[in-house]
Amino acid sequence: SRFNGPNQEILEDRLGVWEEAEDALAFSSGMSAIATLFLAMVKPGDTIVHSGPLYAATETLIARVLGKFGVNYIDFPAGASREAIDKVLDRAKAQGRVAMIYLESPANPTNALVDVEAVAASRDAAFADTEEKPPIAIDNTFLGPLWQQPLKHGADLVIYSLTKYAGGHSDLVAGGLLGTKAHIDIVRSMRNTIGTITDPNTAWMLLRSLETLELRMSRAGENAAKVCRFLADHAKVERVGYLGFLEEQGDAQQADIYRRHCLGAGSTFSLYLKGGERESFAFLDALRIAKLAVSLGGTETLASHPAGMTHISVAEPRKSQLGITDNLVRISIGVEDADDLIADFDQALATI
Numbered sequence: 001s002r003f004n005g006p007n008q009e010i011l012e013d014r015l016g017v018w019e020e021a022e023d024a025l026a027f028s029s030g031m032s033a034i035a036t037l038f039l040a041m042v043k044p045g046d047t048i049v050h051s052g053p054l055y056a057a058t059e060t061l062i063a064r065v066l067g068k069f070g071v072n073y074i075d076f077p078a079g080a081s082r083e084a085i086d087k088v089l090d091r092a093k094a095q096g097r098v099a100m101i102y103l104e105s106p107a108n109p110t111n112a113l114v115d116v117e118a119v120a121a122s123r124d125a126a127f128a129d130t131e132e133k134p135p136i137a138i139d140n141t142f143l144g145p146l147w148q149q150p151l152k153h154g155a156d157l158v159i160y161s162l163t164k165y166a167g168g169h170s171d172l173v174a175g176g177l178l179g180t181k182a183h184i185d186i187v188r189s190m191r192n193t194i195g196t197i198t199d200p201n202t203a204w205m206l207l208r209s210l211e212t213l214e215l216r217m218s219r220a221g222e223n224a225a226k227v228c229r230f231l232a233d234h235a236k237v238e239r240v241g242y243l244g245f246l247e248e249q250g251d252a253q254q255a256d257i258y259r260r261h262c263l264g265a266g267s268t269f270s271l272y273l274k275g276g277e278r279e280s281f282a283f284l285d286a287l288r289i290a291k292l293a294v295s296l297g298g299t300e301t302l303a304s305h306p307a308g309m310t311h312i313s314v315a316e317p318r319k320s321q322l323g324i325t326d327n328l329v330r331i332s333i334g335v336e337d338a339d340d341l342i343a344d345f346d347q348a349l350a351t352i
């Protein structure tokens with residue numbers, strides 16, 4: 001049972017269908033999927049090229065854990081141009097074997113999108129003369145599988161924290177990896193060795209979740225569009241970092257990536273209030289329907305304060321570089337009635 005099981009296999013087949021992937025694997029968490037992928041692909045002296053920022057535990061895994069085993073990394077900011085990515089890949093190549101190009105898009109909490117097509121073109125050009133091409137892996141937790149399908153834009157592997165939208169009920173922890181059979185086979189043998197497969201009961205719960213995946217994500221996406229429109233026009237709001245507003249906010253380069261890569265704007269976004277920590281805390285304390293908690297992609301709306309919660313251990317200079325300010329509230333919209341959510345945000349904003 002450490003290798004496989006009927007529930008897990010059905011789950012993997014159905015996950016693969018969503019992104020038309022050749023093969024898929026289920027894991028005990030998003031992080032165990034990511035860790036198993038790295039263990040399978042890297043060896044001492046290799047370099048990992050990655051977009052930044054990444055989910056904090058992924059950054060820790062690359063920099064601190066793999067760093068202890070002599071694995072190097074070079075990062076580039078999500079949103080980088082083809083030219084900038086070319087330069088980073090040249091630098092990485094000069095250091096020795098490039099094991100993997102690892103992306104996360106949109107980045108958390110900035111929502112910056114990575115140009116996967118540009119990364120794939122850059123990788124293909126940089127490694128045209130070499131026998132081995134580093135695979136491109138991307139964490140698609142925030143938009144997948146409904147709103148972004150990166151295998152169609154040149155990625156070889158897609159990673160999921162199934163704990164979020166795919167699970168959707170905040171009652172399980174699991175991870176997924178989808179992609180080309182050749183790469184998945186390498187990771188499967190590592191999973192067999194270290195036992196990071198999901199358990200049969202969680203796999204069964206995920207099969208239940210997948211029945212409503214499209215319904216839940218569609219409703220959450222529609223709700224987010226209405227809530228964001230309300231918030232963007234509110235006097236106490238400085239800015240709403242929502243992918244649906246890239247065009248009107250005049251960010252031509254990000255809007256271009258959005259048009260080419262995304263099928264929807266998602267339901268997780270950044271709300272910048274006028275003020276600072278005091279205003280953010282007052283707002284969060286006053287919410288009645290939205291719950292104060294981290295995580296995202298569940299049926300219930302969640303709100304959190306990254307500077308004081310998920311990113312509290314991040315050093316101040318890095319926080320400001322990432323735009324993690326005291327007036328930032330992260331929101332993940334669920335499947336409630338949109339007008340109820342708007343009324344809740346309205347009354348909470350009135351208290352600050």
Ligand code: PLP
Nearest residue numbers: 029030031055139141161163174
């Ligand atoms: N990737 C992203 C983008 C995440 O937001 C998270 C969790 O918050 C993970 C990976 C890790 O997933 P898990 O909590 O299932 O290990």
